[in-house]
Amino acid sequence: MAGRFAPSPTSDLHLGNLRTALLAWLFARSTGRGFLLRIEDLDQMRVAAADGVAQRQLADLAALGLDHDGEVVHQSDRLPLYETALSQLDVYECYCSRRDIAASAQAPHGDGHRPYRGTCRDLTAAERASRRAERPAALRVRAGGVTWTASDDLYGPVTGVVDDFVLRRGDGTYAYNLAVVVDDGTQGVDQVVRGADLLSSVPRQAWLAHRLGFTPPTYAHVPLAVGPDGRRLAKRDGAVTMSDLAGIGVGPAAVLTALAVSLGLAETGESVTPADLLGRFDPSSLPRSPWVVAPQPHHS
Ligand code: GLU
Ligand code: ZN
Numbered sequence: 532m533a534g535r536f537a538p539s540p541t542s543d544l545h546l547g548n549l550r551t552a553l554l555a556w557l558f559a560r561s562t563g564r565g566f567l568l569r570i571e572d573l574d575q576m577r578v579a580a581a582d583g584v585a586q587r588q589l590a591d592l593a594a595l596g597l598d599h600d601g602e603v604v605h606q607s608d609r610l611p612l613y614e615t616a617l618s619q620l621d622v623y624e625c626y627c628s629r630r631d632i633a634a635s636a637q638a639p640h641g642d643g644h645r646p647y648r649g650t651c652r653d654l655t656a657a658e659r660a661s662r663r664a665e666r667p668a669a670l671r672v673r674a675g676g677v678t679w680t681a682s683d684d685l686y687g688p689v690t691g692v693v694d695d696f697v698l699r700r701g702d703g704t705y706a707y708n709l710a711v712v713v714d715d716g717t718q719g720v721d722q723v724v725r726g727a728d729l730l731s732s733v734p735r736q737a738w739l740a741h742r743l744g745f746t747p748p749t750y751a752h753v754p755l756a757v758g759p760d761g762r763r764l765a766k767r768d769g770a771v772t773m774s775d776l777a778g779i780g781v782g783p784a785a786v787l788t789a790l791a792v793s794l795g796l797a798e799t800g801e802s803v804t805p806a807d808l809l810g811r812f813d814p815s816s817l818p819r820s821p822w823v824v825a826p827q828p829h830h831s
Pocket of ligand 1: 536537538539571711724725729
C-alpha cells in the first residue's frame, strides 16, 4: 500500500504544488502507507533541462522534510510497461489534428481534457490507409461510451462518461492517462492525492485501471493554490517557489510552517516538522476551498 507524489519536470514546484506534496505525504504516512516519488517526464524524456528541474523538485521535497520510500521512478525509463498495457487494450487509430478536436469536441474539462466524439472510430481499412498517409496516427482506447464512478475522499463519488481518450500520441509519446494508471497499478499505489484540477480525470483513470486488471486507488483531490486574483498560482504572483522564497529570506522551515498554517495544522511562526503535523492531520477537517496565497513581502 502506498501513496505518491508525481510531478512533471516542467518548472520548479510552487507553494500550491508543495502543499499538495505535503498533503500526499500526510495522507500516506497517517494511514501507514509507503510514499513514492515519480517523475512524470514522458513529454520531456530526460532532456537535461528537465533533469535539472526534477532534481530541484526532489531537493525541495527533501528540504521540507518529506521522506519517501524506494528509488525515485522516471516514466521515461518505463516505456515497455506502457507498451505492454497498450497491447492489452482495444484501440483504434485517430488521425484528427488538435484543431479537428477543438472544433468538434465539447468544452474542455477541468483537467483540460476534451472529450472525443469518435470521428475516427469506425473508419474502413481503406479510409484508414489513406488517412495514415496524412499524419501519424494517435491510438485511442475504445471505451464504448461507458459511464464510470469512483470515490474521492473529499468530493465523494465522481461519475463521468469515459470517452475514447488517447493512449499514445501521433508522435509516439505515451499519454499521461495511460502512464499514470499503469504506474500506480504496477507500483502498488492505492491512494492518489493530487490537485483538484485533475478531478475530472477520475472516471477515465479508474475505468482504465479496472480494464487493465488493477484495483482502482482511492482518490483525494485537494484544493489548488490561487493568487490574489483567484487565478491558479503562478510566477506572476511573486516569490512562489522555494528558491524564490529563499531569495527573500524565507527558508524551508518557514515554508513548511506557512503550508501547515494554510492547512490549519500550525500557528503562525510555530516551528514544526512533518512528523509533528501527522498527529494533527485529519482529512475531514481540511479546507475545501482554494488557498489564496498572499504576495510575499520583500525581506527588510
Ligand atoms: N504529473 C501530474 C502533474 O504534475 C500529476 C499527475 C497525478 O498526480 O496523477 O500535474
Ligand atoms: Zn480522430
